[in-house]
Amino acid sequence: EDQVTQSPEALRLQEGESSSLNCSYTVSGLRGLFWYRQDPGKGPEFLFTLYSAGEEKEKERLKATLTKKESFLHITAPKPEDSATYLCAVQASQTGANNLFFGTGTRLTVIP
Amino acid sequence: EPEVTQTPSHQVTQMGQEVILRCVPISNHLYFYWYRQILGQKVEFLVSFYNNEISEKSEIFDDQFSVERPDGSNFTLKIRSTKLEDSAMYFCASRYKMNTEAFFGQGTRLTVV
Numbered sequence: 001e002d003q004v005t006q007s008p009e010a011l012r013l014q015e016g017e018s019s020s021l022n023c024s025y026t027v028s029g030l031r032g033l034f035w036y037r038q039d040p041g042k043g044p045e046f047l048f049t050l051y052s053a054g055e056e057k058e059k060e061r062l063k064a065t066l067t068k069k070e071s072f073l074h075i076t077a078p079k080p081e082d083s084a085t086y087l088c089a090v091q092a093s094q095t096g097a098n099n100l101f102f103g104t105g106t107r108l109t110v111i112p
Numbered sequence: 113e114p115e116v117t118q119t120p121s122h123q124v125t126q127m128g129q130e131v132i133l134r135c136v137p138i139s140n141h142l143y144f145y146w147y148r149q150i151l152g153q154k155v156e157f158l159v160s161f162y163n164n165e166i167s168e169k170s171e172i173f174d175d176q177f178s179v180e181r182p183d184g185s186n187f188t189l190k191i192r193s194t195k196l197e198d199s200a201m202y203f204c205a206s207r208y209k210m211n212t213e214a215f216f217g218q219g220t221r222l223t224v225v
Contacts, residue, residue, distance in 0.1 A: 036216075039221075041201075042219065046213045049213050089155075089213060100157065100214060101157065
């Protein structure tokens with residue numbers, strides 16, 4: 001059973017069309033939830049860390065939120081350069097005390 | 113801005129050969145990791161390294177794999193006898209302390225033929 005599930009798998013947006021990506025997790029003992037951006041053929045690029053339910057972080061057009069079961073990455077008025085795969089990862093006592101457990105990602109395409 | 117660097121960016125090797133993937137983590141970081149990503153699949157944890165020893169490893173990290181921090185700056189992953197299924201992107205990552213963000217290198221694409 002997947003412990004981190006991201007949806008949708010792929011998302012196409014028009015430039016300026018806001019939307020949200022979802023990351024739901026079933027791990028216990030959450031120690032941190034991390035959002036990364038990954039461009040094709042590149043390593044994950046860190047975006048946000050969230051530690052507790054109710055926490056929010058913002059950076060430019062991106063805003064990440066966390067509840068006890070899921071996290072959302074809200075993209076406001078996206079631009080074509082926001083096209084990438086967005087990865088969610090958790091660190092939890094259930095998945096290993098010292099490593100990140102990744103979801104399969106949401107592939108975002110923003111059309112000009 | 114400090115970054116994790118990996119070399120080579122691409123390596124092609126014959127099945128059964130040994131490969132060493134190299135990484136220079138961010139200088140004041142204490143925790144070091146190797147992850148891999150098979151094409152089209154999720155990023156998977158291989159091994160974590162702290163205080164000059166392995167702190168955790170996954171089922172993927174079998175006897176064919178080893179890691180080493182030979183000096184104060186490098187961190188290496190060795191695959192002793194490569195298999196076709198070892199073909200993947202291998203990412204090195206480092207973090208300053210537990211439960212904080214990990215920073216990833218740009219990866220080494222390993223192709224086993």
